[in-house]
Amino acid sequence: MVKCRLMKMLHTGELYSKQYENYKLLHDRANSNIRKQLNMVDKLTDYNGLTKIKYDGEVNKKKDAFHNLEIQIINIKQNSVDQQAELTRIEKEQRKTLAAVKEQHRRNFHMNNSNLSQK
Secondary structure (H helix, E strand, C coil): CHHHHHHHHHHHHHHHHHHHHHHHHHHHHHHHHHHHHHHHHHHHHHHHHHHHHHHHHHHHHHHHHHHHHHHHHHHHHHHHHHHHHHHHHHHHHHHHHHHHHHHHHHHHHHHHHHHHHHC
16 A cells, blocks of 8 residues: 555656656747747847838938939029029110210211311
């Protein structure tokens, strides 16, 4: 009877140790899977961070290029306005000079006529 109980206890101990080994094996596998997944998540986070930095840099470059183009457009428009004003001023000056030349030509003509009539 003692031997039978002892055998039952040994058998129960063996069952517990096998269950514990199975549990430990499952626990180790779960831990290794978790570590792999965490490593993968870290890699993805690093990748996302690096690509975000890269794309933010590209977006900033494109924004700078766009602002530079806007400034160039504004400068060209301002230069066009300035050149149009200069052209208008030159045209007015040309008209005034042409009128002065015609007036001088008329005076010279009349002066020549009066000089010829006096002779």
